Amino acid sequence: MSEPFRVLVVDDSPLQAALLRHLLTRHFGDRITVDSVTTAEGALERVPEEVDLLLVDWQMPGMNGDQLVRKALGKGLDCKRIIISSAHPAKVLHDTFDDLGCLAVIEKGEPAQEEAFLMIVDGLLRRRQREG
Numbered sequence: 001m002s003e004p005f006r007v008l009v010v011d012d013s014p015l016q017a018a019l020l021r022h023l024l025t026r027h028f029g030d031r032i033t034v035d036s037v038t039t040a041e042g043a044l045e046r047v048p049e050e051v052d053l054l055l056v057d058w059q060m061p062g063m064n065g066d067q068l069v070r071k072a073l074g075k076g077l078d079c080k081r082i083i084i085s086s087a088h089p090a091k092v093l094h095d096t097f098d099d100l101g102c103l104a105v106i107e108k109g110e111p112a113q114e115e116a117f118l119m120i121v122d123g124l125l126r127r128r129q130r131e132g
Contacts, residue, residue, distance in 0.1 A: 005125055006050060009036040010043040010068060011057040011085075016108070020055065027118055031125055040068035048077035053103075053124060058086035058093070069100055079103070083120070 007024060009017045017036035024034050037043050040056075040063035047054065054072060058065035069082055079101040085108055086093055093105035104120050107113045 002128070004031055004033040005121075005128060006052045007032060007034045007055060007121075008043060008046060008051045008053070009034060009055045010038075010040060010060070010065070011036065011055075012038050012060040013057070014038060016057070023114070023118070024121065028121065028125065032121070040064070040071075043068060044071055044075065047072045047075050048081075051077065052081065052128075053121065054082045056082060056084050058084055058088065058096075066096065069097070069102065073100070083117070 005028075009020050011017045011020070014036070017038070021034040021036065024032055037046075040060060043054065043056070054077060056065040056068055063071075065084055065086070069084065072082065073079055080103045082102045083104045083106055084093055084097050084102055085106045087108045090105060090107040090110075090113065093107065097105055104117070106117045
């Protein structure tokens with residue numbers, strides 16, 4: 001069996017990170033591991049070597065998600081391994097992040113966006129299995 005797909009959630013809300021961990025592990029079981037950090041600096045210590053998918057909250061104290069994404073890209077993380085999440089409407093997220101080429105933006109709290117997020121992760125897992 002191959003190594004689990006590694007997701008790193010970067011969110012200053014431990015509750016939000018726990019919700020995402022539960023969502024992902026409920027749907028993907030042992031095919032995925034979900035870790036979380038509450039600061040952008042904590043995430044940068046693990047990028048890119050320990051991350052298959054970086055899920056970044058846009059608005060955090062200190063270094064925000066936009067700054068984190070730019071630094072992660074500078075460290076060699078593929079932009080197609082980054083998803084931005086926020087309570088802002090998806091249109092605002094697209095307007096802000098489309099130029100970076102990130103895999104997706106997800107509006108928190110929207111059921112359709114959550115479903116799309118799960119489909120994206122499923123696609124990444126299937127691609128990895130084919131390549132594996």
